[in-house]
Amino acid sequence: MPETKVKKTEDFHEWYNEIVELADLCDKRYPIKGMNVWRPYGWKLMRHVDELIRDEMEKTSHQEVCFPLLIPESLFKKEEEHIEGFGSEVYWVTYAGNNQLEERWLLRPTSETAMYPIFSLWIRSHTDLPLKTFQIVNTFRYETKQTRAFIRVREIHFFEAHTCHKDFEDAERQIEEDKEIADRFLKKLCLPYIFSKRPDWDKFAGAFYTISIDVLMPSRRTLQVGSIHQYKDNFARPYGITYETRDGTHSYCHQTTYGMSERLLGAIIGIHGDNKGLILPPDVSPIQVIIIPIIFKGREEEIISECNKIYQKLTEEKIRSHVDSRDITPGNKYYDWELKGVPLRIEIGPKELEKKEIMLVRRDNGEKKLISQNILTSAVKKELSDISTSLYEKAKNFLRENLHRLQTIEEAKEKKGIIELPWCGTEKCATEIENILDSNTLGEPIENIKCENTSCPICGNPAQTWMRYAKTY
Amino acid sequence: MPETKVKKTEDFHEWYNEIVELADLCDKRYPIKGMNVWRPYGWKLMRHVDELIRDEMEKTSHQEVCFPLLIPESLFKKEEEHIEGFGSEVYWVTYAGNNQLEERWLLRPTSETAMYPIFSLWIRSHTDLPLKTFQIVNTFRYETKQTRAFIRVREIHFFEAHTCHKDFEDAERQIEEDKEIADRFLKKLCLPYIFSKRPDWDKFAGAFYTISIDVLMPSRRTLQVGSIHQYKDNFARPYGITYETRDGTHSYCHQTTYGMSERLLGAIIGIHGDNKGLILPPDVSPIQVIIIPIIFKGREEEIISECNKIYQKLTEEKIRSHVDSRDITPGNKYYDWELKGVPLRIEIGPKELEKKEIMLVRRDNGEKKLISQNILTSAVKKELSDISTSLYEKAKNFLRENLHRLQTIEEAKEKKGIIELPWCGTEKCATEIENILDSNTLGEPIENIKCENTSCPICGNPAQTWMRYAKTY
Numbered sequence: 001m002p003e004t005k006v007k008k009t010e011d012f013h014e015w016y017n018e019i020v021e022l023a024d025l026c027d028k029r030y031p032i033k034g035m036n037v038w039r040p041y042g043w044k045l046m047r048h049v050d051e052l053i054r055d056e057m058e059k060t061s062h063q064e065v066c067f068p069l070l071i072p073e074s075l076f077k078k079e080e081e082h083i084e085g086f087g088s089e090v091y092w093v094t095y096a097g098n099n100q101l102e103e104r105w106l107l108r109p110t111s112e113t114a115m116y117p118i119f120s121l122w123i124r125s126h127t128d129l130p131l132k133t134f135q136i137v138n139t140f141r142y143e144t145k146q147t148r149a150f151i152r153v154r155e156i157h158f159f160e161a162h163t164c165h166k167d168f169e170d171a172e173r174q175i176e177e178d179k180e181i182a183d184r185f186l187k188k189l190c191l192p193y194i195f196s197k198r199p200d201w202d203k204f205a206g207a208f209y210t211i212s213i214d215v216l217m218p219s220r221r222t223l224q225v226g227s228i229h230q231y232k233d234n235f236a237r238p239y240g241i242t243y244e245t246r247d248g249t250h251s252y253c254h255q256t257t258y259g260m261s262e263r264l265l266g267a268i269i270g271i272h273g274d275n276k277g278l279i280l281p282p283d284v285s286p287i288q289v290i291i292i293p294i295i296f297k298g299r300e301e302e303i304i305s306e307c308n309k310i311y312q313k314l315t316e317e318k319i320r321s322h323v324d325s326r327d328i329t330p331g332n333k334y335y336d337w338e339l340k341g342v343p344l345r346i347e348i349g350p351k352e353l354e355k356k357e358i359m360l361v362r363r364d365n366g367e368k369k370l371i372s373q374n375i376l377t378s379a380v381k382k383e384l385s386d387i388s389t390s391l392y393e394k395a396k397n398f399l400r401e402n403l404h405r406l407q408t409i410e411e412a413k414e415k416k417g418i419i420e421l422p423w424c425g426t427e428k429c430a431t432e433i434e435n436i437l438d439s440n441t442l443g444e445p446i447e448n449i450k451c452e453n454t455s456c457p458i459c460g461n462p463a464q465t466w467m468r469y470a471k472t473y
Numbered sequence: 474m475p476e477t478k479v480k481k482t483e484d485f486h487e488w489y490n491e492i493v494e495l496a497d498l499c500d501k502r503y504p505i506k507g508m509n510v511w512r513p514y515g516w517k518l519m520r521h522v523d524e525l526i527r528d529e530m531e532k533t534s535h536q537e538v539c540f541p542l543l544i545p546e547s548l549f550k551k552e553e554e555h556i557e558g559f560g561s562e563v564y565w566v567t568y569a570g571n572n573q574l575e576e577r578w579l580l581r582p583t584s585e586t587a588m589y590p591i592f593s594l595w596i597r598s599h600t601d602l603p604l605k606t607f608q609i610v611n612t613f614r615y616e617t618k619q620t621r622a623f624i625r626v627r628e629i630h631f632f633e634a635h636t637c638h639k640d641f642e643d644a645e646r647q648i649e650e651d652k653e654i655a656d657r658f659l660k661k662l663c664l665p666y667i668f669s670k671r672p673d674w675d676k677f678a679g680a681f682y683t684i685s686i687d688v689l690m691p692s693r694r695t696l697q698v699g700s701i702h703q704y705k706d707n708f709a710r711p712y713g714i715t716y717e718t719r720d721g722t723h724s725y726c727h728q729t730t731y732g733m734s735e736r737l738l739g740a741i742i743g744i745h746g747d748n749k750g751l752i753l754p755p756d757v758s759p760i761q762v763i764i765i766p767i768i769f770k771g772r773e774e775e776i777i778s779e780c781n782k783i784y785q786k787l788t789e790e791k792i793r794s795h796v797d798s799r800d801i802t803p804g805n806k807y808y809d810w811e812l813k814g815v816p817l818r819i820e821i822g823p824k825e826l827e828k829k830e831i832m833l834v835r836r837d838n839g840e841k842k843l844i845s846q847n848i849l850t851s852a853v854k855k856e857l858s859d860i861s862t863s864l865y866e867k868a869k870n871f872l873r874e875n876l877h878r879l880q881t882i883e884e885a886k887e888k889k890g891i892i893e894l895p896w897c898g899t900e901k902c903a904t905e906i907e908n909i910l911d912s913n914t915l916g917e918p919i920e921n922i923k924c925e926n927t928s929c930p931i932c933g934n935p936a937q938t939w940m941r942y943a944k945t946y
Contacts, residue, residue, distance in 0.1 A: 027591060027594070027595075029591065029594060030540075030541055030587075030591065031545055031548065031590070032541060032543055032545060032578065035541035035542075035543060036541070037538065037539070037540050037541065037591055038538055038539035038540075039538060040536035040537060040538055040606070043537055043538055043539050044537070047537075063513035064513060064516055064517070064520075065510065065511055065512060065513055065516055066510070066511035066516050066630075067503075067510050067511075068503055068505060068508035068509070068510065068628055069508075069542075069611065069613075069628060070505055070508060070564075070628070072504055072505060075504065087570070088570040088571060089570060090569075090570065091543075091566045091568070091569050091578075092566065092567065092568040092569075093564045093565065093566050093567075093580070094565065094566075094567045094568065095564070095565040095567065095577075096563075096564050096565075096615040097560070097561040097562060097563065097615050098561060104568075105505065105564075107566070114503075117504070118500060118502065118503060118510055121500070121502060122500075133513070138542065140542075142569040142570050155541055155542060155543070157539075
């Protein structure tokens with residue numbers, strides 16, 4: 001048992017830094033800063049998250065591919081804005097063995113420039129469209145800011161969907177689908193979020209527009225967990241992605257991308273955890289139900305055998321469970337599995353055995369419930385679903401309480417969290433507000449929220465729209 | 474439909490090079506030689522192979538981890554033989570953005586030198602042993618020889634298990650388990666193999682001994698698909714992997730590794746395929762049963778609905794199937810799915826509908842079988858299992874016919890395939906035989922095969938053991 005543990009409620013960042021290692025998610029002692037080792041428990045959790053997104057991709061007819069990691073410099077440089085945006089953040093391979101390469105290769109920071117030359121070969125005719133692909137790979141960015149496990153790292157576990165369409169409107173429909181995917185997927189992770197359309201000067205390098213997906217961490221700073229990009233034909237032109245239309249002419253494709261990263265884990269850890277450790281959403285928890293035998297002398301066999309029976313029944317219903325039969329006290333076992341965030345605990349002792357009952361204990365609120373053996377699987381399913389709902393609702397309330405639609409800088413200075421202020425539409429005023437509030441521009445709400453009769457708190461001109469500001473990770 | 478296709482029976486290598494692209498496994502047009510794009514069908518196949526090895530790992534209590542791709546030069550250089558063996562084959566990252574790195578980092582060619590410094594932190598006491606881990610990642614080797622899809626590439630999809638043990642004997646037990654895993658796993662891929670203990674001068678850089686796992690390709694050249702290494706404490710010493718024993722002293726761990734790569738796909742493609750295309754082992758085929766409606770006017774709906782019913786029933790039994798409802802002729806569909814190697818085809822036309830029957834067609838031998846609707850799933854399961862057995866047996870016979878235990882060089886010159894000759898134990902004689910036969914040393918059979926009364930065909934001294942030679946990939 002670890003000796004000390006910082007309390008989440010006292011020092012969130014210290015708690016976060018400690019919990020990712022205590023709960024066996026990752027090891028930060030690898031000798032390259034920001035490149036961490038995925039430990040078995042963390043990797044399992046990440047893989048469950050990956051499987052959920054794979055399910056969503058399958059349902060929406062995206063096909064999984066895997067493109068090379070290394071990108072020749074000349075390919076990378078074809079789209080000017082892209083290289084400007086990423087050039088200073090990439091790692092360069094210059095030697096193979098003792099031979100200097102004729103052309104430098106970079107480690108993908110994202111895969112547009114690896115994929116699009118090949119897309120231009122795959123797409124010939126309008127019947128090849130839409131092309132909907134995705135991959136789950138590691139990407140690399142040379143972060144100079146302070147690193148933080150899962151949140152700011154240099155080797156990033158990354159999901160990226162890339163689609164090609166016959167025109168702008170079809171690409172827009174893809175973005176609608178992407179938003180629906182985010183909604184279903186993030187609900188399963190119990191993560192409420194906001195979509196913001198990034199301001200022009202801070203969109204993805206090469207994009208026509210960017211929608212960021214942000215969650216609110218307990219520190220009241222936002223964490224961008226994903227983004228959706230409309231590229232129009234900005235990449236199709238330099239990479240020559242054209243198709244033959246029905247009437248025999250040639251057109252450029254319109255493209256979208258959709259990215260999410262291991263930051264999702266950062267959000268899960270930060271938003272749901274408590275002083276005792278992680279609280280994992282049931283849909284992705286490597287173990288959903290931990291079964292703990294409360295051994296009494298003379299009845300060991302009976303109790304263990306009952307635990308194994310429960311394990312069998314849950315496994316048949318595809319509920320991931322585990323019997324902890326280690327030779328340590330039940331209290332120590334509770335401690336361990338609470339730390340690791342297993343959403344539901346089952347305790348089986350002599351009392352339960354006699355009455356043919358089972359004790360269920362919820363990780364999120366500590367609630368205990370005695371149920372009859374014969375409703376085991378239905379009761380467990382209901383508890384897991386209730387835990388999922390509670391985690392989501394709790395986070396949703398926190399987000400709601402910390403999203404402030406205001407009119408003046410003075411009001412804004414009083415608030416923590418996400419601030420929405422009327423905006424005249426100029427970079428200058430947004431930047432000034434950023435400075436005053438010591439925060440970052442998130443972007444406009446994508447829902448059309450009325451801003452008539454409001455004016456920019458800086459220049460006083462009539463507002464075009466609302467703009468969001470927050471301290472960010 | 475592609476216009477031309479080389480016949481496997483006429484030019485195996487050309488057939489292989491063509492089929493990997495025609496069957497949508499990979500795209501070789503990526504601008505870095507030997508770094509290919511995994512297309513959706515190829516990636517699905519690879520993922521099914523990965524899942525089988527994951528199952529084996531889970532059954533044998535190995536835990537999945539994921540270590541960083543990049544390794545600092547100083548870590549890499551701690552084990553002398555290792556750096557000698559790999560030094561000329563690695564890619565070096567020297568710049569991050571515009572900044573030259575203080576220390577060069579290399580892309581992992583294999584992960585010993587990334588993992589072992591961390592293992593030395595994870596292992597404290599004998600209770601931490603054995604430590605059994607694995608990861609499935611891409612690795613990188615600067616190949617200068619001619620590349621070939623899945624067989625000789627520069628970015629390699631790789632499985633690597635790494636274990637630590639209290640002593641040599643426990644590591645030896647691990648190697649026994651590894652051999653059992655190979656046996657179960659490769660049986661599912663319908664791949665017969667031989668284990669050979671590599672000669673000392675050609676073992677893995679840093680290993681105490683290496684067992685290679687080779688299959689025999691139709692060209693009668695062997696393909697090494699995997700290897701098992703006993704490291705003894707060769708790495709534990711430089712990386713300081715020690716543990717406290719029961720009596721309080723400290724000992725070095727003994728280690729093993731087990732590696733297999735995407736070459737498994739190369740073996741599946743090469744060994745099972747025929748002139749019509751791939752033939753995939755049912756256990757890993759992305760689609761196990763392709764259902765083809767034989768549409769007759771006026772009965773379209775009935776036939777499609779029957780196909781969908783069959784799809785449903787198979788899906789419930791976890792048999793991966795797909796209804797091909799494209800608007801092209803059945804003949805074209807047969808062609809496509811034969812090319813892609815789907816092991817079993819179901820045809821449903823008006824005749825089948827009337828008689829409540831189903832036509833099953835095997836990909837491997839073209840056999841057709843009419844079965845009654847009500848035995849659908851059991852019949853399909855039996856056919857898939859029979860196909861798996863046939864593929865294995867056919868390959869096994871080919872391997873048996875081409876493994877020659879001989880006494881003299883003259884006999885050996887007459888034979889193609891794998892040659893076993895008596896060996897005196899010296900590198901000099903083995904090398905001479907290699908030269909004479911224009912082939913490579915594979916290693917000794919790991920089964921103890923009697924070699925009394927035989928002598929080395931080069932020096933005439935009494936043989937210590939048998940030695941295998943073959944042309945290799």
